[in-house]
Amino acid sequence: MKVVTCTMDTFFYTTGRTWPKSVIYMGRFGDLPLCSTCGRHYYGNPRELPMHVFVELQTTASDRDANPPRRRVPRHLKALRHSRSVARRNARQRLKARRRPQAAADTSRRHRLARQAITRQAARGATTLPVPENLSLTAASEESIRFLAQLRQVCCEKPVARVFIDHSQVRSVTPEAGLVLIAEFTRAHAYAPTCVKECNRPTDPDSAALLGEIGYWRYVPGLDQDTWSTPGKSKRFFKHITDARTTGSVVKELISHFGPAAHFEQEESKALYKAIIECMENTAGHAYPERRTGQRYLYGKWWLLGGCDDESGEIFFVFYDQGLGIPGTIRARLRDKVPFLARTDEDLIVKAVVEGRFSRHKTQNRGRGLPQLKAFIDASAQGQLVIVSNQSRCIFRKGQGPTTERLPVSLPGTLVVWNLQR
């Protein structure tokens, strides 16, 4: 007689049979049910047995074939469970309506007005957004950041029915600007999928090829193609990667892709690996605020890109997240101490990267992530680290002091660019 652990209700629901009283009262001591959990024999009224004991009825294979277990819930119990769940759901809805009747009315009015605005917009035609001629975030970036803010407004925060992104005037695009554009498209697709986005390709073939190689045109139907390399050009890019987890294999693949061109020393490749892993770790742990309704974040998400120019010997890696930014995160965590540690956001970033001082944990071993971003540049012969976060841009070069700049427009999130010169 086989005994397994189960509750009486589960026995009933899985076999469709009631608890077998006759089995319990069978004659010999050895036939009594033996609990496999506590090892004791049980007998007596089956309704009074501990909840974890039951006896399997079918002791032979022929019995099992003759009486296969029927997995069904009795009709009266099904009806009872349904009515109870309906009653609970109705009670929850009544409670919610009692608590915020005014807010519910406002929400419905706001939704109605938004739908009307989208309908009027659709009747007028698409909103046109011209892309700046020079799309860059590491130099002369005010126009580019304003364009990104407009794109976010139109495609995500207050989405319109149709938007036309005009790339015809684009003369030059830097890879990090392309990566941030991709991130904005990703967020727009997630939060406003009904907003129809139409684009045209830049007339400049180099810009079109650069955006194609990094995977930008995949987000616009009809404009992507299999290969994007322009003949005679020496720039090579790794298609952008995006995820919300810390994945070492992705970083290893990226580094090994450019290994032959970069001629990385072992120390350099390890420093780069650690720097990117730290960026992913910071994004997953600190960059994004706590989830609240109404906030349009892709929580934990990051974007990564690599590229090299065989002619000039330049190699670069770009990492971007759409979180609060380094100054925003530090100020949120260390509100009381920030005025004593740094006066401006740029000083905060410099102290965090150079000294690694800002950890909410009191142990001396924490707060060492951001200095690893700079360690890669220090390990290489000639390199540059650029961090753009909110309204701050900081440039770190090997052997030189950091250069900081206050931007007129804020870039949400944190953009990290490593540039090496071979």
Next chain:
Amino acid sequence: MKIITIHFVTEFTDCPGGRHRHQGEFSGEEFRDDLLVPALRNHDRVILDLNGASGFASSFIDEAFGANLDRQVGGAMVESKLAIDLKDDPTALRAIRELRQVSFA
């Protein structure tokens, strides 16, 4: 005396990740809980060969060898049993050395 050698690259991964298990694969928490702590509890001497990995982030090192390891097995056990062999990453070696007093091969 029971001695075990843990080859990090072959028995765990050559691409270590971040700090916590829920943030990604091959994290410091996963390495500590699944490999290091059982080895320390069941053996008298644990030799940890960390050579060959792509790199160890500071968050990985802190989670794998830091205060949480002390909470699970005790600092005295770690210092008496654990020996670390890491020759190709002096930065990580320095970080582990600053974190705790263990013997190094």
